[in-house]
Structures are given as structure tokens and as C-alpha cells.
């Protein structure tokens with residue numbers, strides 16, 4: 001255990017103590033983590049969740065609301081002064097204003113505090129006065145969670161495993177040949193390191209565009225203010241024969257890899273991850289099905305790796321940070337379910353559940369309660385049915401993002417048995433045999449709600465109930 005780790009542990013312990021005293025005496029705080037790989041739907045989810053908690057007319061399945069116990073909800077300044085505030089107002093205006101559009105991509109951690117004034121439930125509720133519960137919503141990229149596995153590896157192991165995993169990928173060809181040409185025993189040269197890191201980061205972007213989820217180190221995709229710093233200027237290399245000399249390319253790459261772990265990965269887990277109580281992981285299951293079996297298989301693996309980050313005792317560093325504390329509930333939510341007619345929602349939920357069960361088995365996960373749901377944070381479509389060659393066809397209609405035209409659309413029929421998709425994906429099928437799936441990009445509908453109603457959604461109330469219902 002290094003000195004830094006001990007210090008981490010002490011700070012965390014003091015904080016935990018502080019939280020405990022504060023919570024017991026004053027107002028409880030629930031920290032809800034919202035994550036998912038890029039474009040999974042995090043920003044839309046948080047925006048719509050907050051809007052629907054402020055105006056609860058569409059939250060009938062959120063039990064504290066159904067029981068009439070929520071007296072009011074309001075936004076408050078968040079407790080963390082150094083974390084950017086989630087730009088709720090701008091995102092909501094984009095999606096529900098005139099000329100509705102989806103929010104811009106967001107690339108870092110952000111946070112928002114929503115406070116709820118609630119009347120306690122249960123037998124003694126009549127004797128207790130209303131109290132305030134703070135919900136701190138923390139948005140962070142799923143890619144950063146996947147970095148956890150770097151902590152278990154040294155540079156040599158990480159290089160070997162990464163090169164082996166990507167060697168058969170077309171998108172990695174340019175980087176692999178650059179890595180092969182590099183002389184890792186030669187004296188370190190910044191220009192060489194920069195070129196290698198640039199080639200590796202190009203590969204990661206291409207891999208993600210091709211539908212791969214294992215695109216770590218996460219900050220290579222989302223560098224933010226760290227772009228160009230040494231801790232982000234390294235790449236996996238084949239180990240040279242013998243012991244690489246001091247001041248060689250290999251030794252400096254090794255040092256930077258360690259710096260990335262110490263300066264990027266650990267602070268994220270310490271400052272954000274370790275404080276989460278409840279977690280929702282958004283997954284674009286429909287998008288992966290649409291992209292084909294390889295993408296679905298990769299999503300399945302990414303879900304297992306995500307879940308592994310929440311496994312108690314996952315590694316020594318995390319255990320010291322968490323001190324026995326753990327995330328209590330994790331919801332895997334398949335987003336964008338409004339691309340499907342509701343007659344297919346149960347199948348999407350079943351597929352998500354099956355993926356999650358596999359992820360649990362694979363990650364040998366026990367501990368937190370897990371759930372799976374198919375949702376649409378912001379419903380952009382309406383439903384219609386048509387006769388087609390003597391059969392009823394269930395369609396969804398929406399406004400196409402690209403042309404602005406209204407279009408009815410049939411996305412394909414999901415199988416009743418999830419294994420009809422997961423099986424071939426695992427066996428490495430190149431494409432789906434018996435079906436064809438499509439997704440279209442619909443613009444937000446901008447539909448006006450009645451007063452007291454938030455934006456239209458599908459099962460966002462059920463998601464909220466699973467995640468925080470029991471804490472209100």
C-alpha cells in the first residue's frame with residue numbers, strides 16, 4: 001500500500017463519518033450515478049428525469065408520488081464546488097423548445113442536486129413531520145468505469161493483453177504496424193511517443209465507431225483539459241528482449257501509464273465513484289442489435305466489465321476507498337424503447353435482462369440488487385398499426401432528424417427468446433440469420449404537456465421507483 005493510498009483511505013473515512021453524522025441529524029442525501037457508454041442517452045435521461053420529478057403528472061408508477069407523499073421538488077445548488085453543474089436548463093430547452101433537437105454530446109462529469117420535500121410513509125407516517133431528501137445526480141462517462149481494470153495491470157501486462165485483443169481488428173492495422181516498427185529499447189524521443197499515442201487514440205476512436213465497447217483508456221476518447229499531457233501520451237508496445245535500459249521509450253511509456261493510473265483513474269474513483277449510493281447504467285441495446293452480432297456480444301462484455309466495477313472486493317485500492325460501503329441498487333436500462341411499438345417492449349426487457357444475467361454470472365457478481373428495464377427517457381414517437389399482406393404490422397411514427405419529414409417505421413421483430421440473439425452473438429455470427437433490424441433517428445417531438453406534466457417518456461417512473469423510491 002503506497003502513502004497516497006493510505007491518505008485516500010483516511011480522507012474517505014473522515015468523509016464517511018461526516019456524511020453519516022450529517023445524514024442522521026439533518027437531511028438524507030442519495031447520490032444517484034448515471035452512466036453508460038457514449039451516446040447511450042445519459043444527458044437525455046437526466047434532463048427528463050429531473051423535469052418529470054419537478055412536474056410529476058406523468059410519474060404514476062413512482063410510488064412516493066402515487067401515494068401522494070411528495071409535497072414539492074426543487075433544484076438547489078449542489079454540494080460539490082469543483083464539479084461542473086449539469087446544464088439542465090439548456091438541455092431541456094433544446095429538447096422541448098421550438099425546433100426541438102437532441103442535446104450536444106457531453107464529455108465529463110457533471111452534477112445536479114434536486115431536493116424533494118416528502119411526507120414519510122409507513123405505519124408511523126402520521127406522527128412524523130415532512131422531511132427533505134436531497135437527490136444528487138452525477139453524470140459520468142461509462143468509459144471511465146472500464147478504466148478500473150488498468151489498476152490491476154502493470155504496463156507490460158496491459159501492453160501484451162491489449163495488443164493480443166486488437167490484433168485481428170481491421171481498424172487497428174495502422175496502429176499495430178506503428179507499434180511494431182517502434183524500437184522500445186531506443187532512447188526516449190517525445191516525437192515518437194506523440195505519434196504512437198496519436199495512432200493509438202485514432203484506433204480507439206475508429207474502434208468505437210465500429211461498435212466496440214472495450215475502448216480504454218477512457219480518457220483517450222474524452223481527454224478534456226488533459227489533452228496533450230504526458231499522462232495521456234502513451235500507447236501499448238511489444239516488450240523488447242532483455243531489460244529495457246533507463247531512459248528508453250519503454251521505460252518512459254511505463255512511467256506514463258503509471259501516471260495515468262495515479263492521476264486520472266484513481267481520482268475519478270475516489271472523488272466520484274466511491275460516493276455513489278444508487279446507479280443506473282444506460283445501454284443502447286437496440287443500437288447494438290441494429291449494428292449486428294459482434295456489437296451485441298461486445299455490449300454484453302462491456303456490461304460485465306461495468307458490473308465488475310461494482311463488485312465488492314474488486315481490488316485493494318477500491319476496497320480501501322469504499323470501506324465496506326457499497327452501491328445498493330443497480331439498474332440496467334435499455335434506452336430509446338420508443339423506437340419500438342409497445343407490443344415489443346416486453347421482448348426488449350427480456351433481452352436486457354438476459355444480458356444482465358449473463359453479465360452477473362460473468363462478473364461473479366453478488367451484492368447490490370440489480371434490475372433491468374426498457375425505457376425511453378424522452379418519447380419521440382407515436383404508435384400506429386397497419387394491415388400488411390393480411391397481417392397486422394405495429395409501427396412507430398416520428399419526425400426524422402435528417403429530413404424533418406414525418407415517417408412511419410417498422411424496426412423489425414425482436415424474438416421472444418433472447419437467446420435467439422445472444423446465442424449467435426456469442427458464437428461469433430457475422431449477421432442475424434432470420435431477421436433484419438433497423439433504427440431511425442427521430443427528433444424529439446416537442447409535444448406540449450398539460451400543466452404539471454413533464455416531457456413524455458416510457459417507464460421513466462418505474463426506473464425512478466426502482467432507483468430511489470425506497471429512500472423517500
Ligand SMILES: Nc1nc2c(ncn2[C@@H]2O[C@H](COP(=O)(O)OP(=O)(O)OP(=O)(O)O)[C@@H](O)[C@H]2O)c(=O)[nH]1
Nearest residue numbers: 038039040041042043044102105106376377378380
Ligand atoms: N428516440 C429516442 N432517442 C433517444 C432517447 N434518449 C437518447 N436518444 C438518442 O440518443 C442520442 C444520445 O443521447 P444523449 O443523452 O446525448 O447520450 P449521452 O450518453 O449523454 O451521450 P454523450 O454525452 O455523447 O456521452 C440522442 O442524441 C438521441 O438521438 C430517447 O429516449 N428516445
Ligand SMILES: [Mg+2]
Nearest residue numbers: 042043105106
Ligand atoms: Mg451526454
